[in-house]
Amino acid sequence: MKFRFGFVAATALAVLTGCATPPQNPVALSSSVFVEQGARVGVAMTKLPKVDTSFPGAGCLLCAAAASVANSSLTTHTQTLPADDLVRLKADVAAALAKKGMVPVVIDGDLNVDDLPKSSSTVPNAARKDFSSIKAKYQLDKLLVVELSQVGIVRTYSAYIPTSDPKGTVTGSSYIVNLKDNSYEWYLPLAAQKSAQGAWDEAPKFPGLSNAYFLAVEEARDAILLPLAN
Amino acid sequence: MQQKVEFRGQVSFDKAGTGTGAMVYPTNGLGLAGLLVGIATHATISNSARNGQKSEIEKEADKVLQPFQGTLDGFQQGEMAGLALLDDASMPLLTDNASPVGMVIVSAPVFYMTQDRSALILDNTVSVFNAERGEKPVYQNTVRVVSRASEAADLVAYWQQEEGRALRSESAALFRQSVDIVRQQALATTTEAAAARTFRYQEGKKEAMERAQLLSEHCDRALVKNLRGWLMSIPLKRQAAPGPECEAPEQVAL
Numbered sequence: 187m188k189f190r191f192g193f194v195a196a197t198a199l200a201v202l203t204g205c206a207t208p209p210q211n212p213v214a215l216s217s218s219v220f221v222e223q224g225a226r227v228g229v230a231m232t233k234l235p236k237v238d239t240s241f242p243g244a245g246c247l248l249c250a251a252a253a254s255v256a257n258s259s260l261t262t263h264t265q266t267l268p269a270d271d272l273v274r275l276k277a278d279v280a281a282a283l284a285k286k287g288m289v290p291v292v293i294d295g296d297l298n299v300d301d302l303p304k305s306s307s308t309v310p311n312a313a314r315k316d317f318s319s320i321k322a323k324y325q326l327d328k329l330l331v332v333e334l335s336q337v338g339i340v341r342t343y344s345a346y347i348p349t350s351d352p353k354g355t356v357t358g359s360s361y362i363v364n365l366k367d368n369s370y371e372w373y374l375p376l377a378a379q380k381s382a383q384g385a386w387d388e389a390p391k392f393p394g395l396s397n398a399y400f401l402a403v404e405e406a407r408d409a410i411l412l413p414l415a416n
Numbered sequence: 417m418q419q420k421v422e423f424r425g426q427v428s429f430d431k432a433g434t435g436t437g438a439m440v441y442p443t444n445g446l447g448l449a450g451l452l453v454g455i456a457t458h459a460t461i462s463n464s465a466r467n468g469q470k471s472e473i474e475k476e477a478d479k480v481l482q483p484f485q486g487t488l489d490g491f492q493q494g495e496m497a498g499l500a501l502l503d504d505a506s507m508p509l510l511t512d513n514a515s516p517v518g519m520v521i522v523s524a525p526v527f528y529m530t531q532d533r534s535a536l537i538l539d540n541t542v543s544v545f546n547a548e549r550g551e552k553p554v555y556q557n558t559v560r561v562v563s564r565a566s567e568a569a570d571l572v573a574y575w576q577q578e579e580g581r582a583l584r585s586e587s588a589a590l591f592r593q594s595v596d597i598v599r600q601q602a603l604a605t606t607t608e609a610a611a612a613r614t615f616r617y618q619e620g621k622k623e624a625m626e627r628a629q630l631l632s633e634h635c636d637r638a639l640v641k642n643l644r645g646w647l648m649s650i651p652l653k654r655q656a657a658p659g660p661e662c663e664a665p666e667q668v669a670l
Contacts, residue, residue, distance in 0.1 A: 242436050243435075243436025243437065271614070342433055342434075342435060342436045343436060344434075344435075344436060344437040344439050344458070344462065345439035345441070345455075345458070346439075346455050346458070346459075347439070347455070347458050347459045347462045348462070349433055349434040349435060349436065349437070349462055349465075349466065350432060350433025350434065350435075350466070351429065351432065351433070351466075353430070353433075379430060380430055381428070381429040381430050381432060388644075391643075393642070393643035393644040393645075394643075394644065396627065396643050397626060397627045397642065397643050397644075400614050400625075400627040401614070401625050401626075401627070403614075404614045404625050
C-alpha cells in the first residue's frame with residue numbers, strides 16, 4: 187500500500203509541476219544586440235489569434251455559457267473588428283531592424299513555436315524552445331518573434347458575475363533569440379488593455395469599446411516597435 | 417446660466433476591475449432556488465464594489481482641480497459663454513425667457529483638466545434647433561476640443577494668476593471653438609469621409625490616440641470624427657514652429 191501511495195503521489199506531483207511552467211521573466215533589450223552590423227535577423231509571427239471576446243474567471247461550464255450569452259452581441263461585433271495593424275507588424279519590425287543596420291529576413295507564413303523541440307540549453311535566459319532548425323533554414327544570426335495569444339475584448343468574471351467592464355486587449359510576447367546559443371536577448375511580455383471612454387454598452391457597434399480595441403492594438407505595436415527604434 | 421461651469425479631473429479606467437476569482441455559492445439546502453439567491457447576492461456585491469471603485473478613481477482624478485477650487489466655484493456658465501461669444505453679434509447669448517429667431521444652439525459643456533495640469537479638454541454636447549420649427553433638433557452631437565499643453569513651469573500658478581484668468585479665458589476659447597465647429601458641421605453638406613485610422617495627438621504632455629476619420633487639418637490641429645460620430649479638435653505633435661497664420665492665442669481676451 188505504501189508503494190502504491192507513493193506512485194500516485196509522484197504522478198500527481200509530475201502533473202502539477204508540468205502545469206506550473208514559470209512565466210519567462212522580461213529581458214531588457216540592450217543596445218549591444220544590434221552592434222554586429224549586417225547580422226541576419228529573422229522576423230516571424232505566430233498565428234494571429236482570431237479577434238474575439240474572452241471572459242477569464244467564468245471558469246465553470248455553466249458560468250462560461252452564461253457569460254457567452256450575456257455578451258453575445260459584443261462577441262458578434264468584436265469578431266468583425268479588423269487586425270490589419272497587427273498583420274503589418276512583421277513588415278514594420280523588419281523596417282525598424284533595417285534602420286539599425288540589420289539584414290531583416292521576413293519569414294512568410296505563421297511560425298508554430300509549439301512544434302519546435304524543447305530547448306536543452308542551460309545558458310542564462312535560455313529560450314524554452316530550440317530554434318536551431320529556423321537558424322539553419324534561413325541562415326540567421328538572430329530571430330525576432332511576435333507571439334500574440336489574445337486579441338480583442340476581455341471582460342473578467344468571478345463565476346457568473348462580471349467583475350470589470352469589457353476592455354480592448356492585446357496580450358502575448360515579443361522576443362529576440364540569439365541563435366548562436368539559443369538565448370533570449372530580449373523578452374517583452376505584452377499586456378495592453380484599454381477601457382472605453384465613457385459608456386461601453388453601445389450595441390450594436392460598440393464604438394467606445396471598438397476605439398479601446400484599436401488603442402490596445404496601437405499600444406501593443408508601440409511596445410514592440412519603440413524599443414527597436416531607440 | 418447661473419450654474420457653475422462643470423469641471424472634472426481627466427480619468428482613466430484602464431486599470432479598473434476587481435479581478436477574477438472562484439466563487440462557491442452556498443445553497444443553504446434550497447437547491448436551485450438557493451443557488452439563484454447566491455448568484456443574485458454575488459451580483460449585488462460585485463456591482464457595488466465596481467461602482468465604488470469607479471467613484472474612488474473619479475474622486476482621485478478630481479484632486480487635480482483642488483488648487484483651483486476657488487476660481488471654479490465662482491465661474492458661471494453665463495460668464496464663460498459670454499466671454500466666448502462676446503465679440504460675435506451673430507451669436508447672442510439667450511436668456512431663459514428669450515424668444516429667439518433663426519438657429520438656436522443648446523449646449524451642455526463639461527471641462528476636464530489633464531492629470532499633468534497642462535491642458536484642458538472640453539466635451540460640449542450640443543443640439544441645434546430651428547427656432548421657428550419646433551422642438552426637434554436639426555443637429556445633435558458632442559464636440560471635444562483639446563487645448564495645446566501649456567509650457568508654463570508652474571502650472572498651478574499659471575492657471576491661478578489674476579484670479580484664474582488663464583483658466584477662465586482658455587475655457588471660453590475652447591467653448592468658442594466647439595461652437596464654431598458645430599456651426600460649420602451643422603451646415604456642412606455631407607462629403608465622403610476618409611477611412612478611419614488611429615490618430616495620435618497631444619493630451620497635455622502625453623500622447624493620446626483615437627480611432628477616427630480626418631475631416632480637416634490646419635495649424636497643427638486636426639478635426640476628426642471618432643467612432644461615436646463625435647467631432648474632435650485635437651492638437652497634433654508639432655513638427656516645426658507654427659507659422660504666423662497659426663500664432664493666434666488659444667485664449668480669449670478678458
